[in-house]
Amino acid sequence: MGKISEFLKQVVSEMRKVSWPKQKELTRYTVVVLVTVIFMAVYFGVVDFGISQVMEWYVNF
Numbered sequence: 001m002g003k004i005s006e007f008l009k010q011v012v013s014e015m016r017k018v019s020w021p022k023q024k025e026l027t028r029y030t031v032v033v034l035v036t037v038i039f040m041a042v043y044f045g046v047v048d049f050g051i052s053q054v055m056e057w058y059v060n061f
Contacts, residue, residue, distance in 0.1 A: 021029065
């Protein structure tokens with residue numbers, strides 16, 4: 001048990017040293033991530049649709 005409690009004490013000590021982002025920074029980062037995810041989802045959706053249309057045309061040709 002001594003090793004576990006020592007480990008947890010060190011974790012708490014290190015977490016106090018962490019520089020947490022301010023609310024404005026966190027909001028900006030969150031918006032960037034969401035916009036990127038939406039853009040990538042739309043991009044891959046369009047690419048997938050295009051490839052499926054080409055394959056459908058090729059199979060029915």
